[in-house]
Amino acid sequence: MKLYLYFSSTVVIIVLASCSLPGTPQKPQSDIGQVTQPQLRVVTLDDNSKIAMGQTIYVPIYSHIYYENQKEVLYLSATLSIRNTDLSNPIIVTSVRYYDTEGKLIKHYLERPVELGSLASTDFVVERTDNTGGLGANFIVEWIAKKKVSEPVVEAVMISAASNQGISFVSPGRVLKNHNNK
Template sequence: MKLYPYLYSAIASLLLTACTLQDAQKLPQLDSNQVSQKQLKVVNLDKTKILMGQTIYVPVYSHIYFENKKQAIDLSATLSVRNTDIDNSIIITSVRYYDTNGKLVRQYLENPIELGSLASTDFVVERSDKSGGLGANFIVEWVAEKEVSQPVFETVMISASSAQGISFVSNGRVIKNLSPKK
């Protein structure tokens, strides 16, 4: 049997992965929330035009334990906000980060921002930021002036070092539907 092609393929794959991780670690560090917010339009909210909206709870894990509670892996977390409507914008009015005890740690928006049709944005909690603890969460509020499809709210937690990594996703849950006054 000729196993050489498989062996060469496996070695090439390992080398490529190692090079990719090393190259990624050399990339310049970006301010975690400046990149995606630059393209977003700040809006003046006219509450009389609001047709629908929600408050969303999104779990965040700044670290996870392994083997015992004495060993933990620190994680970075990216909140991804995605407008799934093909034709209409939504307005993100608030993105707040809370710690394990329910205390407000950080508010990410000073003003409401418009998220165009099929657009997305993100908000990052850096791996070194332990202020949220194990039971942290985002509370996101959004509204729309027209009926729109349900946006998607997810956090992606990740940690990578050397050739090892871990990642997983938490989905947002609606905790309140907006009831505009008529």
């Protein structure tokens, strides 16, 4: 009888532990692939749009790096991150272009300008298996604002986690041109 009560109690506890109350959020089984990209508002710019400031920014990207005296190659994925640091005002990202080592345009990442709200961010990914850019690949990012804002942070994070090796590093963007009071 004691064994039957113990077994019954154990089954009840297991069943109750595996159930959830209605409205209780379920935890994902894995964190991989659970990232959601915020919706960005597409904006239309015309010749009469008042622009207070903006920039053209160059961001180096590394699709691979050499090690072991250039005998071995480690392929990397790259995430371009654009972060609006202004506390109150949006910025408008007008262009995100990806170029290869030779300076040839590979891809336009935006079809139309998008608004990035205050303290919001967005990113663009070059997969580890995409080696079209080569070692000297880069992004050119252009943004504008209708009011004076604090400059955004534009940088790339490269990462590889192959086998027992892992590497990651950040490549900051560099301002090529400031656009003021157009």
